[in-house]
Amino acid sequence: MDLDEVRPGEHIVCKIDKIYPYGVTVTLEEYPGLAGFVPLSQIANRWIKNIRNFVRPGQIKVGVVLSINRERKQIDVSFSRMNTINERKKMISWRETKRSQQLLSVLAKDMKKEQDEIWNDLVPKILEKYNSVTEAFKVMLEFGKDGVKEIPEQYREALYKVVSRSMTITKKEIIENVELRITTGAGLIEIKKLFKEMPENKGVEQKISYLGGGKYQLKFVSNGYKTIEKHIKNVNDYLIAKVGKNGDLNIKRRE
Template identity: 25%
Template structure:
């Protein structure tokens, strides 16, 4: 079951609720992320439009995204609103919820394999990843790309690392983006072949980055393909632009004709 570290949500937070009981004056929900804590959804917070029948909006058993509008910490009471949630907020929260469900399931599987409880899983792994990466699932994605170092950085105990990485590879496939440029590189000098090779070699990054792979291959001289593959679009764009600018500078020094065009 998906859980949150906090015992109570804060005012303004988006939460997932399951409609428990519907009355003429409102509805009671169970907050899925907070151990099924009850919350009240007043009639006035159902919709910005006039509603004839409350059941036209919510029904028992329905899951809804609501916004917290009041919290009584002493009594443990929470009031929520449905009408104050925009469509964009609703979509983002549902995506966050689905990712949290996947993370919870992975933690449960690994915990059973190493003889731990789900509480152990959250205390020793989940909350530590959330603290460093903002979200447990985000930490999992980082671990799939970068390996054990991500888990160690967050303080995950060694006994979890190998079985967790093995399980993550079964469940998480991080999407990669590909940037391609067609390069035109030629030289009329006597040692032109050497100059072209030197320029192409300089297109490779000076430092290795596990998140980014750079490949250069021929499409039939003088045309070559520069291919940059990464899980991080911004980093890939920045690196590609940097490599092309460096190649332009070197082309002038080597007296090599250099041009490039992005593949759409």
């Protein structure tokens, strides 16, 4: 990596290398081959009696680039100027980037291609729409191999297999309580038929429970809220159209 790629003020992930009484040397995890130095005065926002009470070899921390001395090839970094919120955001972003790189490495191996070729073919296109590669992978996991149109078609099936076996998404659920009464014909039979013919979505699990007194619970479960919301709209439109003037319908979402 070149020093020109590093910018003053940038938040960077550092790994503690050597500890001295006057500061610590660090490796820059996002810039292979580059190292930095954190002066004692930039370790913490309070008086330091023993520097080893604040850092330890191998520890991962987020710092702010203070200055870059290109003649000496030295990057000065501060830990004390990094607040907790920004540190957490940076760590999450860094871990997601590492994970994405690992998955693309697996994809390259599966497709017998060079990793740089995979990266150049996929990442620029993905980042035109998504904030991160991981975000695009999550969308693909939710909507299937064709869920991310920015990914060239020749990669979709193989990438979807890699993502599916390597990533998981916490299931989301939405519950609606439905009060339903049919005033024409054989009411109960009509209600059973109504629910039996209710729209389905292969990406959404749905369960209907009878609560008694003309009340029903509809539970919808999927990988993402957008998928559920779209399906619920179809279900509610269907119920409203079918019940119409033939009965009473009240739909409430459970908070």
